[in-house]
Amino acid sequence: xxxxxxxxxxxxxxxxxxxxxxxxxxxxxxxxxxxxxxxxxxxxxxxxxxxxxxxxxxxxxxxxxxxxxxxxxxxxxxxxxxxxxxxxxxxxxxxxxxxxxxxxxxxxxxxxxxxxxxxxxxxxxxxxxxxxxxxxxxxxxxxxxxxxxxxxxxxxxxxxxxxxxxxxxxxxxxxxxxxxxxxxxxxxxxxxxxxxxxxxxxxxxxxxxxxxxxxxxxxxxxxxxxxxxxxxxxxxxxxxxxxxxxxxxxxxxxxxxxxxxxxxxxxxxxxxxxxxxxxxxxxxxxxxxxxxxxxxxxxxxxxxxxxxxxxxxxxxxxxxxxxxxxxxxxxxxxxxxxxxxxxxxxxxxxxxxxxxxxxxxxxxxxxxxxxxxxxxxxxxxxxxxxxxxxxxxxxxxxxxxxxxxxxxxxxxxxxxxxxxxxxxxxxxxxxxxxxxxxxxxxxxxxxxxxxxxxxxxxxxxxxxxxxxxxxxxxxxxxxxxxxxxxxxxxxxxxxxxxxxxxxxxxxxxxxxxxxxxxxxxxxxxxxxxxxxxxxxxxxxxxxxxxxxxxxx
Numbered sequence: 001x002x003x004x005x006x007x008x009x010x011x012x013x014x015x016x017x018x019x020x021x022x023x024x025x026x027x028x029x030x031x032x033x034x035x036x037x038x039x040x041x042x043x044x045x046x047x048x049x050x051x052x053x054x055x056x057x058x059x060x061x062x063x064x065x066x067x068x069x070x071x072x073x074x075x076x077x078x079x080x081x082x083x084x085x086x087x088x089x090x091x092x093x094x095x096x097x098x099x100x101x102x103x104x105x106x107x108x109x110x111x112x113x114x115x116x117x118x119x120x121x122x123x124x125x126x127x128x129x130x131x132x133x134x135x136x137x138x139x140x141x142x143x144x145x146x147x148x149x150x151x152x153x154x155x156x157x158x159x160x161x162x163x164x165x166x167x168x169x170x171x172x173x174x175x176x177x178x179x180x181x182x183x184x185x186x187x188x189x190x191x192x193x194x195x196x197x198x199x200x201x202x203x204x205x206x207x208x209x210x211x212x213x214x215x216x217x218x219x220x221x222x223x224x225x226x227x228x229x230x231x232x233x234x235x236x237x238x239x240x241x242x243x244x245x246x247x248x249x250x251x252x253x254x255x256x257x258x259x260x261x262x263x264x265x266x267x268x269x270x271x272x273x274x275x276x277x278x279x280x281x282x283x284x285x286x287x288x289x290x291x292x293x294x295x296x297x298x299x300x301x302x303x304x305x306x307x308x309x310x311x312x313x314x315x316x317x318x319x320x321x322x323x324x325x326x327x328x329x330x331x332x333x334x335x336x337x338x339x340x341x342x343x344x345x346x347x348x349x350x351x352x353x354x355x356x357x358x359x360x361x362x363x364x365x366x367x368x369x370x371x372x373x374x375x376x377x378x379x380x381x382x383x384x385x386x387x388x389x390x391x392x393x394x395x396x397x398x399x400x401x402x403x404x405x406x407x408x409x410x411x412x413x414x415x416x417x418x419x420x421x422x423x424x425x426x427x428x429x430x431x432x433x434x435x436x437x438x439x440x441x442x443x444x445x446x447x448x449x450x451x452x453x454x455x456x457x458x459x460x461x462x463x464x465x466x467x468x469x470x471x472x473x474x475x476x477x478x479x480x481x482x483x484x485x486x487x488x489x490x491x492x493x494x495x496x497x498x499x500x501x502x503x504x505x506x507x508x509x510x511x512x513x514x515x516x517x518x519x520x521x522x523x524x525x526x527x528x529x530x531x532x533x534x535x536x537x538x539x540x541x542x543x544x545x546x547x548x549x550x551x552x
Contacts, residue, residue, distance in 0.1 A: 051428025084109025
């Protein structure tokens with residue numbers, strides 16, 4: 001019976017994933033699986049930074065699946081999981097399967113899942129209406145077991161696994177004297193219970209005789225057939241019915257379409273295959289998995305009811321920060337701690353947004369609210385996210401709720417908060433081997449204020465020397481990258497966690513002056529460079545000040 005694939009929901013953080021977005025996605029997906037029993041999978045958009053990789057390795061957690069977009073793909077629609085059949089099954093067997101399962105197309109598939117061809121109801125109909133060749137049974141290389149199955153027969157002499165591969169099919173209606181003139185060597189002869197006719201057919205070199213109406217075959221005929229290498233079978237049908245049915249025993253492999261098949265991959269985007277499907281007369285199209293193996297079938301009708309991927313967004317709610325194709329996705333939940341952004345949804349969703357220092361704190365609350373036990377791995381991930389987002393409780397975004405949650409989670413995970421945080425931050429601040437792209441986009445977000453689009457990256461480090469080295473290295477890159485991307489302004493926060501100070505690199509018309517005005521600072525004479533004492537949070541300190549300045 002054909003079945004349909006079951007859908008899953010992706011739990012995914014923002015572009016340029018940081019520790020909070022990754023760990024919150026992993027832990028929230030696990031919570032949803034526990035609560036619902038459904039398929040929830042943690043995902044990420046881009047490469048993870050060294051800090052996040054350190055956390056995952058420390059607690060023995062695999063990387064979340066990387067996705068490049070959430071546009072509707074073939075695997076997101078109802079793929080009808082039509083079982084593939086062997087190319088040697090009979091037309092009659094194929095017809096019965098198609099009638100039973102309401103199919104118009106049947107795929108022929110090898111044991112290892114390779115698609116060999118397709119046969120349709122129309123193909124089978126043509127074999128009845130257009131095939132007038134009496135040698136078609138042998139040309140199709142028909143297995144004797146197919147003939148027995150189709151005629152509900154019984155093998156008397158011969159091998160069921162043998163093939164009828166030469167000669168024509170005929171009915172021995174004349175007397176034996178006339179039969180000698182039209183039976184040729186290798187023919188298949190349908191006949192009755194006349195001993196003389198059976199004997200004549202065998203003597204003339206027939207490869208197979210079919211005795212109708214369930215008549216017995218004498219031992220003499222059986223012995224002679226064995227000596228001559230002639231296959232003998234019986235059928236309960238009369239000669240007319242047997243002759244009418246026997247073509248249904250031919251294998252579908254002879255009639256199926258096997259060249260230039262139009263197939264689609266599971267990962268093909270639906271919008272990109274619609275035109276191909278519309279331009280072809282086929283009703284059904286086979287789907288192949290990432291290994292090129294047969295997966296199932298779809299029809300144009302499936303596209304009509306196509307729904308986008310089901311997605312839960314964590315740690316963001318702005319379109320500019322979301323994975324590509326979010327406008328095609330079905331957002332079912334948003335869990336975040338940032339300002340309300342520009343994400344729009346088709347219908348109502350569960351939206352939980354709290355003014356806390358970290359999304360992971362909210363996820364931990366949800367574990368407790370649902371009385372779900374937090375294991376060591378989960379506790380470690382959630383605690384790491386809080387320590388990262390709050391800069392070890394130094395960020396102004398940090399609340400007492402965040403601090404209390406981190407301490408409880410650290411106890412479950414068996415880690416010393418101060419010591420572990422230092423290890424984690426150190427792992428993430430090794431910039432010597434990283435490219436400028438890696439550094440800039442390690443933690444980067446886009447924001448739109450009116451008609452102005454700006455990008456803000458942030459680097460946190462325990463080392464003043466390391467941050468100073470980045471100033472000279474990143475400023476030329478910042479200028480070139482802003483121009484390349486066509487942004488109005490671009491900033492890079494170089495934040496010293498220990499001194500709670502940020503050096504802000506900036507580029508764009510009026511960017512430096514705007515920052516100085518926003519924080520009421522004097523011009524210190526360094527171009528594209530502003531020191532911001534006490535500023536460590538992009539979300540709560542820098543971006544709000546920038547927005548007020550730009551809107552003022």
